[in-house]
Amino acid sequence: QVHVVDSGGGSVQAGGSLRLSCATSGYILRSYSMGWFRQAPAKEREGVASIDRSTVSTYYADSVKGRFTISMDNAKSTVYLQMDNLKPEDTAVYYCAAAWGAGARLNGRAYAYWGQGTQVTVSS
Numbered sequence: 001q002v003h004v005v006d007s008g009g010g011s012v013q014a015g016g017s018l019r020l021s022c023a024t025s026g027y028i029l030r031s032y033s034m035g036w037f038r039q040a041p042a043k044e045r046e047g048v049a050s051i052d053r054s055t056v057s058t059y060y061a062d063s064v065k066g067r068f069t070i071s072m073d074n075a076k077s078t079v080y081l082q083m084d085n086l087k088p089e090d091t092a093v094y095y096c097a098a099a100w101g102a103g104a105r106l107n108g109r110a111y112a113y114w115g116q117g118t119q120v121t122v123s124s
Helices: 026-031
Strands: 005-007 010-013 018-023 032-039 046-051 058-060 068-073 078-083 092-100 118-123
Touching: 005 092, 018 032, 018 092, 018 118, 026 032, 032 068, 032 078, 046 068, 046 078, 058 068, 078 092
Parallel strands: 010 118
Antiparallel strands: 005 018, 018 078, 032 046, 032 092, 046 058, 068 078, 092 118
16 A cells, blocks of 8 residues: 655745645655645646656646745655745645656646645735
């Protein structure tokens, strides 16, 4: 069973920062690509950022480029999403997910395992 647990959400004012964490296992980080997705009320799920299992390639949605950074700490078996300069439109439930192998990028259908989600609320 694939273990993916996301956390770190909260409420901040516009311009603030949050760091989301996704705890998993070392095996998962070596074998799976990891991604962050979000879903706001009445909106479709959106791919936010992903990192290839080799940790060489990262991908970002245009809406977060320059503000969000995905990273991986192999020693802690954790993937992070650093979110800076947050905007009210970033408000959503954020999910960490794992996709076998490489190439999943921001295609949510390629991800088989999902965390339970963590709420991020940005006020203006």
